[in-house]
Amino acid sequence: MKLTIAKNELNQAIQNVAKAISARPTIPILGGIKIDVTHQNVTLTASDTDISIQSFIPVEQNGQIIAEIDKPGSVVLPAKFVVEIVKKLPSDQVSIEVSQHFQTLIQSGSTEIQMVGLDPEDFPVLPSIEQDQVLQVPGELIKSMIRQTVLAASTSEQTPILTGVLWNLQQGELKFTATDRHRLASRVTKVDTDEQFRFSNIVIAAKTLNELYKLIPDQHAPIDIVVTDNQVLFKLDHILFYTRILDGTYPDTSKIIPSVFETEIVLDTKNLMDAMDRAYLMSREEKTNIVRLSTIDNGLIEVSSSSTELGRVTEQIEAIDYKGEQLRIAFNSKYMLDVLKVIDSEKIVACFTGAMRPIIIRPLDHDYCVYVILPYRTTG
C-alpha cells in the first residue's frame, strides 16, 4: 500500500471514525483504524463492536485530486496516536507507505513517522446489510428527535434495555420513546415512506445516538436508514454508521400517559426554566432535587425548594392560561429542567391529575413531543 493524500481530508475522516474507538478496546485490533486503499477511494473503518463507522475519501472530488494511489492495500494503525498526530503534520500532503509486516512509513514535510501497523485481516468484518427497505429522514429532523428524547434514557446498566431509545415505525409515523421509569420522553414525526413499511422494538443505545448526532450535519438533506433484525445502518454523506440493536423487549409505555386531566396550566417556557433553574440550585443541596409547584390565587404559580442547611427559594410565575383544580405537587427539578431545555416552543402546557399522578409536559403549539415526569410522594 502506497499513497499520497490531502492532510485535511485524511484528518476529517480519522476524526469521523474515531468516535467508534473505545477508550479501553476489548481486543488490541479494535484500538486501531483500518485503512483500505483502492484506485477509487480510501476507506477508514473503526469499531467497538457495538458501533462501527466507515468514512470514505474519494481519490478525486469536484475535479480536485485528493489522493494519489501508487499501490492499493490495507493496514490497521493505532488510533490513539494517529488521531492526534495527523492534524499536526507540517505539510498539506501526507504520504503513507506500508511495507513488509505492516511496517508503515508516514511522511509529511520534514517529518517522518515509522509505525508498527497491524494485520487488517484480523479486523472484524462489518455486518453485511440487505438494503431492501430504506427509510429516508432529513438529517436535522433526526437530530432534533435524538436531542428531544435521549435525556429520559436510563444511565444505569442495571436494566440495559432502558439505556436505549425505542424506535417504532407504523403507518408512516416514526416514534422515539425513552424512559428511565421516573420520566419519559416521546417524539413522533410523519415520514415519507410506504405505509406497509413498519418496524417495532428497535432499541438503540442513547450514547450511540449521541455519537451519531455529532456526525449528522445540520442540513435538511435526508439520511438513509436501513433496519435489520440486529443492526441499524445510517448512511450519511461519505459516512456509514452501523449500530447494534439492544437485546431485550422494551416495556410497554402506552398506558403511562393519562388522557384526562384535572389541572392544565400554560406557561412561558423561558420563565418556567429560569425559575426551575434557581429552585434546582437550592434543591440539589439535598440529593433528591425536590421542587414544589403550587397554584395560588390570580393565576399565579409558586415554585419553591428548600435545603435544611441553606434555606429556601420561592418563585412566582404568572400562568398564561389556567384551568381546573387547585394543585400542590412535588417532583425532581432536574427532570423538569432537562425537558424545558429541549422543548423548542415558547410556551408549554403542564397537565396534572392530582399530586400522585404523572405530570405531562408538552409544547403548546404542537403535539409531536410529550414528556412525563413522575411526582414525588412528600409529606406536607
Next chain:
Amino acid sequence: MKLTIAKNELNQAIQNVAKAISARPTIPILGGIKIDVTHQNVTLTASDTDISIQSFIPVEQNGQIIAEIDKPGSVVLPAKFVVEIVKKLPSDQVSIEVSQHFQTLIQSGSTEIQMVGLDPEDFPVLPSIEQDQVLQVPGELIKSMIRQTVLAASTSEQTPILTGVLWNLQQGELKFTATDRHRLASRVTKVDTDEQFRFSNIVIAAKTLNELYKLIPDQHAPIDIVVTDNQVLFKLDHILFYTRILDGTYPDTSKIIPSVFETEIVLDTKNLMDAMDRAYLMSREEKTNIVRLSTIDNGLIEVSSSSTELGRVTEQIEAIDYKGEQLRIAFNSKYMLDVLKVIDSEKIVACFTGAMRPIIIRPLDHDYCVYVILPYRTTG
C-alpha cells in the same frame, strides 16, 4: 443590614472573591463570603487562610447609583450557593435584608430566597499590613512574569517550598525564579523603585499566582505590591489580594546556569515547538517523554522520539545559526514544550555544554527570560 444593589456589580464582586474559596473549607465559616455594608461601600471578603480576597463596590460610581444602603451591617453567606444563584436572578436589582440570627432575605423580581447566614464575627480577620514601602509594577508585566515562570514550579507537596515562585528585588531589578529540580525558569525586569528597596526569599505558591493572574486586567496600569515578613498584598482596582509567603528557604539556584557553552543553536520558535509537539505525542506513550536532539550536517537539527509499542517520529529542523561542537542529547519533551509555549519571541537560542550538562533556552532578542532543562542520561 439592608440594601438594594445592582446585580451585575454584585455578581462581579462575588466572582472575584470566590477564587479564594476552598473546595473543602477547613472550617465552615470559610465556605462563606463575608459581606460588609457601610454608607460608602459594600465589601465582599473570602479566604482560605492561604489567600484572602476583598472586592469593593462603591455605592456610587461615575455619578451612577450602584447600591442604596438602608441599614449598614454584616453577614456571611454560603459561597457555593451564592456564586451560582446571584447571576441567575431575574431582575437587574437585588435587595438583601438581614434580620435576627443572620436570617437573610434576598429578593429580585418575583424571586425570594431565604438563607441561613453566619455570624461575621466568626470570620477570620485579615492581616493588617503596614504599607510603608510599595512596589509598583504594570499589571500586564506582572502577568507575563507569572506566565513565564509558574510552569517550572513543582507540583509535588514533598518539597513545599518548590511549589512556589521565588521573588527577589535588588538594585531596582525584580526577579522571579521557579524550579522543580528538573528544570528552572527565571524572569527579570527593571522596576521603577528606590534602589535601597530590596527583598529576598519571598516565595509565593504558583497556584496562588495563577489565581492572581486571572484577576489582573491586561492593562499597563500599575498594581501596588506590599511585601511584609509573612504576607504579600496586591492592590488592584477595587480588589485587595492577600497571600501568605511560603515557609522555608528557597534553594540557591545561582550556580545552575553555566556561562560557557560548547554548542549554541538559534532556532525558529514555532518550528521547534511544532516538531517538539509531534515528538512529544510519540514520547508520552513511554512515561518518560524522552526526546533526542542531534546536530547533523548542513546546519540541520534532528529531533526524534520512539515508543516500543508504536514506532518512531523523526523531525528535521533547519538551524538559523549554529556554532560549536556536534551534539547528541536527550531530555523531557514536555519540559521543552512548556518553555517554547511561553517564550514570546520568534527565535530562541539553545545552549549546550555536552550531553550531561544543563540545557539553556532563552529568547534571541532579549535576556529577561532564561530556562534550564536538565538532560536525561540515556544509553546510545
